[in-house]
């Protein structure tokens with residue numbers, strides 16, 4: 238399966254935020270609550286990544302609940318692609 | 321027999337699916353304490369269930385059975401009856417949990433949840449009722465469902481669908497088994513078990529805060545309700561009894 242790079246995922250995350258009139262922060266340690274990136278926004282991003290790689294990335298909610306920063310989002314999606 | 325106006329008697333031989341741990345194990349212990357016999361199964365037997373079987377060899381039949389394997393279930397029921405006598409009650413308790421958003425749950429996982437939590441209990445109820453009817457007996461069925469069948473909880477879409485399906489089937493069975501079986505559901509709120517261990521402390525605190533009784537449900541709160549449905553003459557039939565500290569009101 239083809240995989241997306243961290244930078245490509247970051248760019249897609251920015252698209253999700255910008256479409257809602259929000260800003261993608263420059264700092265990957267930025268807190269998701271503060272930038273207004275909610276769990277269904279993560280779902281949207283994950284589904285966009287799935288569309289690109291043509292593969293489903295299913296996961297459980299406890300893993301989703303661990304995500305707190307931009308860096309966590311990128312790590313988790315990289316991890317899901319590698320699984 | 322079906323024309324009698326006599327109440328359906330107390331259960332004497334009860335099948336408990338998922339009797340190895342959690343609520344199922346507590347139900348098995350209660351049935352034994354009541355003097356009835358139990359046939360319990362799960363995929364993996366636990367030391368607790370095996371110890372009960374050793375302590376009451378004449379009143380307990382246990383085996384490692386997957387509820388989704390209908391041939392293994394049929395063989396289990398046959399062996400249980402040969403050992404304990406005619407089965408006249410069932411507690412449909414075995415189930416698997418879920419904690420994933422519907423859009424991120426794989427089709428295979430959805431199928432597995434439905435097979436374990438809805439198809440298997442329907443087939444088990446069918447098998448037990450066939451044995452009860454064929455012998456001219458009467459009996460009792462208890463479905464362990466969930467408050468999730470009545471209220472929306474994120475992360476539990478397929479699971480809730482199966483529990484709602486079982487509650488609906490329960491009502492229809494209660495009517496269909498006119499005079500031959502009492503069929504009811506017990507719908508617990510969240511309680512601590514292996515199934516709910518995925519919930520974090522924050523979620524448990526939130527559930528407790530939203531519960532009017534101020535405390536989470538425990539298996540000890542649910543067991544007496546199952547007991548009543550199995551043993552007492554209440555004429556309860558076709559009902560869902562919710563045990564959740566009032567969280568869903």
Ligand SMILES: NC(=O)c1ccc[n+]([C@@H]2O[C@H](COP(=O)([O-])OP(=O)(O)OC[C@H]3O[C@@H](n4cnc5c(N)ncnc54)[C@H](OP(=O)(O)O)[C@@H]3O)[C@@H](O)[C@H]2O)c1
Pocket residue numbers: 337338339340341342343344361362363364365385386387388412413414415416436464465466467507508509510511512513514515516
């Ligand atoms: N815990 C809660 O918060 C909660 C709330 C509402 C309703 N409930 C319901 O209460 C009931 C008991 O749940 P619990 O919390 O006690 O769960 P649990 O501790 O996970 O126990 C589930 C039992 O079902 C068995 N089981 C699961 N899949 C099976 C299969 N394919 N074949 C045979 N046995 C199987 C398990 O044994 P093996 O895994 O070894 O097979 C175990 O004995 C379930 O119906 C559940 O839906 C639970």
